[in-house]
Amino acid sequence: MEHYLPDYVKIVLLFYLGGENMKRMSFEPPTDHYDEQIEAIDEQICNLIKQWKDLSNNNPGFPTKQLITNWAKEYNFYEDFLNSVFADFLNEEIYRPIVEPKGFLKNIPLLKSFEKDNKFYSVTFVRQFENASVVHLNIDRISSDEMFEWHQREHTYFELSIVGEGTHYDCRNEGGGGSRGHESFTFIVSPSLPDDISKYKLVFKEYKVPFQKPTGYEFVI
Incomplete structure (x- = not known):
């Protein structure tokens, strides 16, 4: 039986088990445009993430499968998309600026x-x-x-x-x-x-x- 690993799991596995030669690629925006009408909403998202970290002491755990299912239905998202979003919240440390040894x-x-x-x-x-x-x-x-x-x-x-x-x-x-x-x-x-x-x-x-x-x-x- 073939086992399925979501992409967000593969990324974290690659980071921790990929070896010292695995270097982070520079980020490139996936689109060439930005709808400025949603700027205030995007800022609210950042503010809510900050509150989420502070309230949980940066140790929130992970929503239950039932919660993910409920939210996916309520807000018209794919369940794996929500899993990926919340999983990424738990892995902020992998995006910490890298210190490259020099000299x-x-x-x-x-x-x-x-x-x-x-x-x-x-x-x-x-x-x-x-x-x-x-x-x-x-x-x-x-x-x-x-x-x-x-x-x-x-x-x-x-x-x-x-x-x-x-x-x-x-x-x-x-x-x-x-x-x-x-x-x-x-x-x-x-x-x-x-x-x-x-x-x-x-x-x-x-x-x-x-x-x-x-x-x-x-x-x-």
Whole structure:
């Protein structure tokens, strides 16, 4: 039986699992005109989205299937269109401006690891640039699963946060990939991390794709 994935799910999967070479394309307006009669309505839409974020503390969840069905009938929309709209609201972070590392300085050995349930997590070095740092998380596992079973299993990804001394760090998951025995994820951290590795900790939290559902699993190295 063939499984159908809506386009909005495919986009998010590509972002999180597409690897570090996947770069965002510049946006081009899909039309050459704009009906200025609806400018006030469009501004109201922006205002309502802002209220929606504030009221829910930017954690709104997702409308139930019945609500989507009701609204589609009431306002004459396709259900998948509404699913796509509300799904996009949950993925604002993927549109955050990208910091491209520039001005390579050096590699700093880190050699830190964590092991649990036959999985070995490691970060061997931090790549330092003038405006950012690049962190590679490696995951190695002992697995006897058949390749088909590996592809069928539920996929997850990791997000990185930095615990340091007063500085706020923006951490972007640039994607990842691998095989049944090895995976890796690349993160861009800005501003650059201190050269002294004792001044910060790397906190990795696991999420399910495509809608950033935390699994509750995290570790610090």
